[in-house]
Amino acid sequence: MTVAQSLQQFYTENNFKNDGGKSDDFFELKFKLITLKLPNSQFRKDVIHVHDIQHILYNCDTSWKGEAFIAGWEIGSKMWKHFPIGFMSLWAAGFSLLNYPKEVLKGYKEGIKCKGIIDLPHTEEALLKLSLNEIKELIKKEETLSFSWWKFLFWSVISSSVFLFPLLLLIAITFYFL
Numbered sequence: 001m002t003v004a005q006s007l008q009q010f011y012t013e014n015n016f017k018n019d020g021g022k023s024d025d026f027f028e029l030k031f032k033l034i035t036l037k038l039p040n041s042q043f044r045k046d047v048i049h050v051h052d053i054q055h056i057l058y059n060c061d062t063s064w065k066g067e068a069f070i071a072g073w074e075i076g077s078k079m080w081k082h083f084p085i086g087f088m089s090l091w092a093a094g095f096s097l098l099n100y101p102k103e104v105l106k107g108y109k110e111g112i113k114c115k116g117i118i119d120l121p122h123t124e125e126a127l128l129k130l131s132l133n134e135i136k137e138l139i140k141k142e143e144t145l146s147f148s149w150w151k152f153l154f155w156s157v158i159s160s161s162v163f164l165f166p167l168l169l170l171i172a173i174t175f176y177f178l
Helices: 003-013 042-057 062-074 086-097 101-111 124-129 132-139 150-178
Strands: 027-031 035-039
Touching: 003 035, 003 042, 003 124, 027 062, 027 124, 027 150, 042 062, 042 132, 062 101, 062 150, 086 101, 086 150, 101 150
Parallel strands: none
Antiparallel strands: 027 035
């Protein structure tokens, strides 16, 4: 089965459009009590297929538990290097650490063993023609880094800071004007 076929199956199973929402002007982030409708920026449209391929490779659903694993994986595979999409990975990891810290940790441990799909020199069209096994081989690092609690804690602090920054800014502004 090609990546393109796997993506279509993933999109169907998750009630997404055939292009994964790439053509939409907005996307939704669903939380327990609210749903945020955010602009679907060009940088997000350019890499949504990469994110969705990661879900398929690791058999992660689109719940926050699945997103927690993927956020951890993206941090471990150094997707944070790709601004601004890396910022979204850091934010998602920060949020996920509050809800599913074990999934973030599991994703991070898997991510340090891999090169990021985003770092492959393949076009989207070329990636879609590959099989999932070919992608797995392409992202496998020749030398596996050993897990370090210090590095994980460092990225946990960074991602939590990215997630909490708007709240901390709001609190600081409030105290400034009081």
